[in-house]
Amino acid sequence: MIVFTMLNDRFILATNLSLMTQQTVIVGTLAIAQTLIILTAGIDLSIGAIMVFAQMTMANLVVTSEVSNVAGYGWPAALAIAAGILIAMVAGGVNGFLIVRFELPPFIVTLGTLSIFTALTLIFFKARTIQGPEMPDAMTWMGTTFKLGPFTVMTGVLVMLAMYGIFAFILRNTAWGTHIYAVGDDPDAAELSGISTGRVLFSVYCVAGLIIGIAAWITIGRVGSASPNVAPNINLDSITAVVIGGTSLFGGRGTMIGTLLGALIVVVFQNGLALAGYDQAPRVLAVGVLVIAAVALDQWIRKVQG
Amino acid sequence: MSTVPAILSGRGLVKHFGRVVGLNGADIDLFPGEVLAVIGDNGAGKSTLIKCFSGAHAPDTGTMEVTGQDVLFRSTHEARLAGIETVFQTLAVSPALDIAENLYLGREIRKQGVLGTAFRMLDRKRMRAEAGQRLQDLGIGTIQNISQAVETLSGGQRQAVAVARAAAFGSKVIILDEPTAALGVRESARVLQLIHDLRERGMPVILISHNMPQVFEVADRIHVQRLGKRAAVVTPSKFDMKDAVAIMTGALEVDEADQALGPVRTPAAV
Ligand SMILES: Nc1ncnc2c1ncn2[C@@H]1O[C@H](COP(=O)(O)OP(=O)(O)OP(=O)(O)O)[C@@H](O)[C@H]1O
Ligand SMILES: [Mg+2]
Numbered sequence: 036m037i038v039f040t041m042l043n044d045r046f047i048l049a050t051n052l053s054l055m056t057q058q059t060v061i062v063g064t065l066a067i068a069q070t071l072i073i074l075t076a077g078i079d080l081s082i083g084a085i086m087v088f089a090q091m092t093m094a095n096l097v098v099t100s101e102v103s104n105v106a107g108y109g110w111p112a113a114l115a116i117a118a119g120i121l122i123a124m125v126a127g128g129v130n131g132f133l134i135v136r137f138e139l140p141p142f143i144v145t146l147g148t149l150s151i152f153t154a155l156t157l158i159f160f161k162a163r164t165i166q167g168p169e170m171p172d173a174m175t176w177m178g179t180t181f182k183l184g185p186f187t188v189m190t191g192v193l194v195m196l197a198m199y200g201i202f203a204f205i206l207r208n209t210a211w212g213t214h215i216y217a218v219g220d221d222p223d224a225a226e227l228s229g230i231s232t233g234r235v236l237f238s239v240y241c242v243a244g245l246i247i248g249i250a251a252w253i254t255i256g257r258v259g260s261a262s263p264n265v266a267p268n269i270n271l272d273s274i275t276a277v278v279i280g281g282t283s284l285f286g287g288r289g290t291m292i293g294t295l296l297g298a299l300i301v302v303v304f305q306n307g308l309a310l311a312g313y314d315q316a317p318r319v320l321a322v323g324v325l326v327i328a329a330v331a332l333d334q335w336i337r338k339v340q341g
Numbered sequence: 342m343s344t345v346p347a348i349l350s351g352r353g354l355v356k357h358f359g360r361v362v363g364l365n366g367a368d369i370d371l372f373p374g375e376v377l378a379v380i381g382d383n384g385a386g387k388s389t390l391i392k393c394f395s396g397a398h399a400p401d402t403g404t405m406e407v408t409g410q411d412v413l414f415r416s417t418h419e420a421r422l423a424g425i426e427t428v429f430q431t432l433a434v435s436p437a438l439d440i441a442e443n444l445y446l447g448r449e450i451r452k453q454g455v456l457g458t459a460f461r462m463l464d465r466k467r468m469r470a471e472a473g474q475r476l477q478d479l480g481i482g483t484i485q486n487i488s489q490a491v492e493t494l495s496g497g498q499r500q501a502v503a504v505a506r507a508a509a510f511g512s513k514v515i516i517l518d519e520p521t522a523a524l525g526v527r528e529s530a531r532v533l534q535l536i537h538d539l540r541e542r543g544m545p546v547i548l549i550s551h552n553m554p555q556v557f558e559v560a561d562r563i564h565v566q567r568l569g570k571r572a573a574v575v576t577p578s579k580f581d582m583k584d585a586v587a588i589m590t591g592a593l594e595v596d597e598a599d600q601a602l603g604p605v606r607t608p609a610a611v
Pocket of ligand 2: 387388389430518
């Protein structure tokens with residue numbers, strides 16, 4: 036932080052702070068879904084692909100050929116958004132079903148669906164970007180901003196923070212939350228304790244899908260368009276945020292607030308490097324190093340604690 | 342043979358794990374109010390036998406009855422609903438969760454009113470208070486903090502948590518698979534006392550143990566498991582530890598007439 040500050044004093048300006056929280060919004064929201072999944076000792080590599088598929092669904096359903104060069108369906112915005120969120124939930128459900136029913140490792144399943152959903156997006160929607168002005172205002176509502184003191188706050192950021200609050204509450208205060216920890220901690224013990232581990236896992240992937248769907252809507256607002264090429268590194272970024280936030284990749288340990296901090300750190304880190312004049316490539320490299328360092332630290336802490 | 346119906350019985354239970362034979366046509370009967378000990382060599386199929394009744398395994402063939410009804414449990418949850426509570430040999434506790442969370446895992450208490458119904462909020466305070474009481478009742482006062490993660494407990498303390506969970510919720514049958522294996526002398530005595538107490542209350546108990554003196558002290562009948570089958574059922578009054586070991590190893594075979602296949606505890610005492 037201090038290094039970045041010295042490198043470029045623009046870094047501490049309020050506008051930059053506002054910008055940074057806005058940049059956190061996509062990875063931050065997706066990291067909520069990733070946290071739930073990693074808590075069950077799973078992983079989701081298809082998060083970005085599902086998010087893109089959902090947002091392209093929303094955008095294509097809503098546009099009409101009168102305002103766009105895309106055929107479109109001219110659905111009302113509310114319906115299109117709901118449909119996109121539903122699609123994301125179904126996609127999450129497919130992951131969950133394959134993992135539970137066929138007892139396949141989440142890593143493999145989501146690696147497969149990463150390709151599948153990416154391909155489906157291209158098949159159904161081609162590689163066309165749909166611009167914000169082509170869509171009704173509701174589609175980009177998440178990107179609208181308002182003034183709060185010296186800060187410019189984005190609606191999507193508020194929605195993200197509310198979701199953090201809700202899921203932190205659920206994890207701490209409901210039976211479902213406890214069961215997520217139990218299943219991630221020791222699935223055999225959880226099953227013998229009378230928990231239906233399959234049902235818990237399946238529900239987690241569905242809920243993750245729901246969150247990814249909302250993230251898709253937020254992304255359209257934040258970016259100002261629906262593009263198949265948005266946020267190419269989002270899978271790694273979301274996993275990095277979760278791991279830096281202290282959630283164990285082995286499952287059963289972690290918190291939502293940790294992930295929020297993790298997401299902020301990832302973005303500050305990248306933003307700092309960008310302001311210091313580094314290109315995309317070294318930034319991605321740095322995040323790769325960061326995630327490995329975080330996992331190594333997690334392992335080491337575990338060993339020291341015994 | 343007898344007119345008292347069994348609380349729990351199994352006939353011809355077979356369970357294969359790939360090519361390994363876990364159970365090879367095993368029978369078992371548990372009668373009201375009794376403590377049935379199950380003994381046998383390692384790998385004799387003791388855990389596999391009781392796991393059929395705990396809902397952890399489904400037998401390949403064979404029939405199971407609980408209070409006269411045919412049953413087949415597909416999960417431990419179903420067995421729990423039928424009133425059968427088990428302390429598994431592997432304990433089945435979640436290390437990262439705390440003691441109260443473990444005691445109430447899968448049957449959490451929700452808050453009263455709208456917080457509980459609409460927001461499904463857990464009543465942590467009540468769960469902690471009751472969990473503390475339960476452990477106190479068991480005389481396991483060495484646990485200082487009920488909101489302590491189970492992974493920070495000693496092996497014996499973990500076992501105490503698992504035993505407390507079973508004793509607290511079992512309504513028809515309590516099954517204990519080597520509940521004192523990790524316990525010190527004093528804690529073992531506590532668990533033995535607990536089994537006595539359960540027996541006084543008329544609660545039927547199945548106790549798996551390798552500890553012969555313990556078995557002979559507490560059991561009404563002793564089921565000897567050998568090579569995936571029931572080799573014999575004997576009473577501590579008619580047979581001694583040497584005989585039991587002989588049956589376990591196959592050196593001694595007991596006529597049906599000398600066995601205790603029916604109930605030995607008179608219904609009046611129950
Ligand atoms: N889940 C399983 N998968 C494969 N084989 C199993 C499984 N559970 C039990 N077995 C096998 O079934 C046989 C009986 O095992 P079981 O655990 O019932 O023995 P046990 O009498 O409880 O022994 P111990 O005194 O060591 O606890 C053993 O040969 C064991 O290897
Ligand atoms: Mg065993």
